[in-house]
Amino acid sequence: MSCIRFDLCQVVVAAGCILSGLFVFDWIFSIPSRSLPLPPGPKGHWFFGVKKQLPRKEPWKVYASWAKLYAEPVISFRVFNRPVIVVNDLQSITDLLQQRVGNTSDRPEQYMSHHVCGRSKTVFNISSSDPRHKIYRRLLQQGLGLKSTKTYWPTLQEELETLLKGLSESPQNYVQHIRRNFVGVIMRVTYGYSIDSLGDTFVRVAEETAAITEKTMAAGSWLVDYYPIVRHLPSFFPGGDFKRKGRVWRDRLGYLSDVPHQWVKNQMASGNYSDSFTSSLLAKDGVPVSSEEEDIIRWCAGGLYVGASDTTVSAITSFILLMASHPEAQSRAQAEIDEICGRVQTPQPAQLGSLTYLHAVLKEVLRYAPIGNLGTVTFFGMNSMRLIYHLPIRIALPHSVVEDDEYRGYRIPKGATIMGNVWAIMHDPSIFPNPDVFSPERFLEVSPHGQQSSPSQPDPRQWAFGFGRRACPGVYFAETSLLLVMAGILSKFSIGLPPKAAAPNISFTTGLVRYIVNLISHVSIYSLTWFHVATSSHSTFA
Numbered sequence: 001m002s003c004i005r006f007d008l009c010q011v012v013v014a015a016g017c018i019l020s021g022l023f024v025f026d027w028i029f030s031i032p033s034r035s036l037p038l039p040p041g042p043k044g045h046w047f048f049g050v051k052k053q054l055p056r057k058e059p060w061k062v063y064a065s066w067a068k069l070y071a072e073p074v075i076s077f078r079v080f081n082r083p084v085i086v087v088n089d090l091q092s093i094t095d096l097l098q099q100r101v102g103n104t105s106d107r108p109e110q111y112m113s114h115h116v117c118g119r120s121k122t123v124f125n126i127s128s129s130d131p132r133h134k135i136y137r138r139l140l141q142q143g144l145g146l147k148s149t150k151t152y153w154p155t156l157q158e159e160l161e162t163l164l165k166g167l168s169e170s171p172q173n174y175v176q177h178i179r180r181n182f183v184g185v186i187m188r189v190t191y192g193y194s195i196d197s198l199g200d201t202f203v204r205v206a207e208e209t210a211a212i213t214e215k216t217m218a219a220g221s222w223l224v225d226y227y228p229i230v231r232h233l234p235s236f237f238p239g240g241d242f243k244r245k246g247r248v249w250r251d252r253l254g255y256l257s258d259v260p261h262q263w264v265k266n267q268m269a270s271g272n273y274s275d276s277f278t279s280s281l282l283a284k285d286g287v288p289v290s291s292e293e294e295d296i297i298r299w300c301a302g303g304l305y306v307g308a309s310d311t312t313v314s315a316i317t318s319f320i321l322l323m324a325s326h327p328e329a330q331s332r333a334q335a336e337i338d339e340i341c342g343r344v345q346t347p348q349p350a351q352l353g354s355l356t357y358l359h360a361v362l363k364e365v366l367r368y369a370p371i372g373n374l375g376t377v378t379f380f381g382m383n384s385m386r387l388i389y390h391l392p393i394r395i396a397l398p399h400s401v402v403e404d405d406e407y408r409g410y411r412i413p414k415g416a417t418i419m420g421n422v423w424a425i426m427h428d429p430s431i432f433p434n435p436d437v438f439s440p441e442r443f444l445e446v447s448p449h450g451q452q453s454s455p456s457q458p459d460p461r462q463w464a465f466g467f468g469r470r471a472c473p474g475v476y477f478a479e480t481s482l483l484l485v486m487a488g489i490l491s492k493f494s495i496g497l498p499p500k501a502a503a504p505n506i507s508f509t510t511g512l513v514r515y516i517v518n519l520i521s522h523v524s525i526y527s528l529t530w531f532h533v534a535t536s537s538h539s540t541f542a
């Protein structure tokens with residue numbers, strides 16, 4: 001008996017030694033060759049790199065401070081064995097992320113999510129070298145471009161009316177009303193499906209998908225994402241449990257992604273369906289689509305919902321807080337809306353083009369409170385509620401480098417994760433003077449009094465929606481829906497702080513989709529005042 005135990009011990013020790021040896025081998029050879037130096041940056045621990053040092057709070061500010069410390073706009077560090085490059089100024093972002101797009105538009109490989117859980121073909125994860133990526137981009141750009149967005153105007157208008165009604169009934173629940181609006185719009189646009197509330201089955205499906213996806217993609221959680229050797233560990237071995245969990249999640253995610261898609265197919269078969277992104281692609285030219293084409297349609301549709309929900313909700317909640325704390329900007333926007341849209345009707349999508357000041361407000365919201373501070377966002381639809389309660393978000397969708405490259409005498413290694421520090425640009429005083437002041441006027445050529453002011457500052461939308469071949473395909477649709485909601489809210493309500501409330505000290509959540517903390521944690525302090533249009537009197541509901 002003791003002899004057997006001794007043998008087992010020996011086997012375990014021997015296996016441990018071999019694995020550790022292979023691990024070190026894997027680690028050494030996964031670090032790129034050293035012909036040119038990497039950009040400067042903190043060295044970190046020999047095994048973890050800077051994983052444990054990475055700031056939990058506002059990392060973009062820390063990256064900007066490292067750029068200053070190392071006197072170099074391009075910095076690098078390591079998380080486990082993976083090099084990470086952060087580009088911190090306009091020139092380097094333009095050069096690396098907007099010009100060398102062919103080399104910086106890939107996504108980092110995440111073995112757990114992509115391969116174990118079968119998520120390598122999602123719009124967000126797919127490699128830029130996969131021929132499908134081009135097809136996805138084409139379908140998404142067509143489905144969300146100017147022409148298609150016009151066909152969604154009636155949906156946007158109807159959902160706006162529901163939002164305004166909800167706000168008038170319970171303004172204190174405005175975050176939920178706003179979420180309901182964007183989720184309702186995107187479900188109708190994507191699947192022709194109308195939700196009744198945020199507790200709707202399809203919404204819960206999306207929420208569960210988001211929750212599982214977060215677990216599979218949580219940065220630094222799966223050693224197998226960094227070290228290929230871990231793929232060969234048995235399930236019972238420490239670090240090997242990803243296989244068992246991955247199998248369960250893969251099956252569940254596969255089932256969940258089929259629910260709305262199958263629903264559209266059933267509706268189409270019954271002849272009773274509303275036109276949507278999915279139905280129009282499935283019904284193309286009356287010819288049945290192949291299974292490959294159907295798979296592409298399913299993934300693209302999933303991308304729409306995920307891409308649209310948190311981002312738009314974040315933008316509007318920031319807008320509400322900024323309007324509450326900047327009454328002069330709010331009054332000016334309202335005066336413009338009154339003049340262009342009239343005081344009785346709800347603003348219409350066709351009128352949005354004439355709302356110059358409101359466009360400037362949107363630009364300033366995207367600049368002042370960028371949604372993706374690192375040029376990328378975390379898209380997990382219904383997770384806004386979790387953000388609201390300050391739970392950490394640990395997943396990001398950064399870019400990765402396709403081939404070894406050289407920049408400013410440094411090596412930009414193949415496979416490195418690369419991020420543009422959008423926050424640094426949006427708060428660079430040489431680009432946006434007084435960057436910490438919220439001022440939509442910076443985007444106007446003419447001052448409020450009609451005099452010529454200094455030339456307007458650069459359009460922040462060129463950085464707010466990401467870069468290169470991964471840049472947001474929903475930008476046009478997003479702007480239309482955001483402007484319509486902003487115009488609708490300001491046409492019917494005034495947003496204010498309660499009497500005697502001190503101006504809030506604005507700070508933000510640290511997730512890669514950023515929310516303003518104050519708004520979220522002091523929701524109840526905000527009051528919305530309903531304009532009784534006919535009599536021009538006001539009554540406060542909150």
Ligand code: HEM
Pocket residue numbers: 123124125140144303304305307308309311312315371372375376377397398399464465466467468469470471472473474475477478
């Ligand atoms: C305020 C609103 C929005 C903002 C600020 C925003 C921002 C972004 C950003 C920063 C990215 C990542 C780009 C990159 O990796 O370089 C992105 C990607 C994406 N967005 Fe948006 N977005 C918004 C709204 C929307 C909407 C409404 C949709 C769809 C209806 C959408 C769909 C997508 C998709 C599908 C991607 C993935 C593109 C890819 O990986 O190829 N987004 N967005």
